[in-house]
Amino acid sequence: MPDYRSVADAVAEDILAGRLRPGDRLPPQRRFAREHGIANSTAVRVYSELIRRGLVVGEVGRGTYVKAGTPDVAPALSEPGGAGVDLELNFSILPEQPSLMAEGIGRGLRPDALASSLVPVGAAGTAPARDAAISLLARAGWAPGASQVLFAGNGRQAIAAVAAALVPVGERLAVEALTYPVVKGIAARLGISLVPIAVDEYGMVPDALESAHHARPLRAVYLQPTLHNPLGSTMPSRRRSELVDTLHRLDIPVIEDSIYGFLREDLPPLAGLAPERVVVVDSLSKRLAPGLTVGFVVTESAELRERIAAALRSGGWMAQRFALAAATRWVDDGTAATVQELKRRDAAARQQSAAQRLDGFDIAADPHAYHCWWKLPGQWRAETFVAAAARRGIAITPAAAFTVGAGHAPNAVRLALASPPPEALSHALDVLAMLARGTPEDTGVE
Known part of the structure; x- marks a missing residue:
């Protein structure tokens, strides 16, 4: 009987080669065991190993799915700059900041100040x-x-x-x-x-x-x-x-x-x-x-x-x-206080935009926050929705990225609102709302 690691290696190879695509559902563990001629306990270990490697995710009441953004593609919370609209990394650089912060940096470049630094x-x-x-x-x-x-x-x-x-x-x-x-x-x-x-x-x-x-x-x-x-x-x-x-x-x-x-x-x-x-x-x-x-x-x-x-x-x-x-x-010199106040206003405005554009969906957020939590409609799985958004050039993060251990992840995604320009954010939220009102079959991601 094959070792669970060799079976997991074979499934991992199918995922990384694209034969199993993001959002594809793996068979129930008992069926997987029958198809591979292994014990049910071995199948459990195979699935646990694939979850540990970050290749699949278990979703409550839904099964086990190939993870969007496998390690060779675009991992959750990845390096910046990978998507057209990044709703994954959550940092804000306001247009006013460079000029506000330049004077403080300039004073630090004087020879006497630089020497001490x-x-x-x-x-x-x-x-x-x-x-x-x-x-x-x-x-x-x-x-x-x-x-x-x-x-x-x-x-x-x-x-x-x-x-x-x-x-x-x-x-x-x-x-x-x-x-x-x-x-x-x-x-x-x-x-x-x-x-x-x-x-x-x-x-x-x-x-x-x-x-x-x-x-x-x-x-x-x-x-x-x-x-x-x-x-x-x-x-x-x-x-x-x-x-x-x-x-x-x-x-x-x-x-x-x-x-x-x-x-x-x-x-x-x-x-x-x-x-x-x-x-x-x-x-x-x-x-x-x-x-x-x-x-x-x-x-x-x-x-x-x-x-x-x-x-x-x-x-x-x-x-x-x-x-x-x-x-x-x-x-x-007050620069930090000024930037922080500008960011409080910016976060509130972006949160209001998200509330308007995602009205009718199950969104959780503090009105002061730079991010929100979206419990997806029943026809969508988190990993499939992430894959559909990625095809539209929008990076978002599935709940599995935040889950501790090998437990099941909620059917939800996090939207980081801070980074894109306001116009790009508004457009991305409109696209996501359109996707969510449809089905995976509408987008070609199943």
């Missing part, structure tokens, strides 16, 4: 940078202390450093059942096991977190309570309090990803409720631009700051002094 800087940055970080990160009555701030090269590196400091190799990190895909890659490289925790319309479910911890202890929790990616939801005050109470009772630390928090000035981070338990991570990539960014880590614990600083140094995740100095100037 050419030497390395430690994880604690500089005193002016720490003061700037306090001003930048403060919201809704919460602000970090100057001694509590560390700097990374970007937000992803900040997450990696905190995870490395909190969760030993082989231990468990709880995440929302749908989470930021990069966290999956970080966990894999660090040897950390991710544990998906159920979410509802209010965010992570405290009882589900407690059950997972009692089954086997969790070392930390990673979550996005404000403008969750991909769900676009914001955790209300009551759920925040319930979750913090649970975390206190279980004695579990939290990594709070606050990357989109600047779009909701009315809500403090969870750290406002539990500063001794919550580590806030943030960056300039969404606030300003991903091409010249800095990551931030805020923790009240001096002992934990030492461990995170050590992880930043050993991982090569330190902030660069030039970027740190530029960010400090942009905060001090």
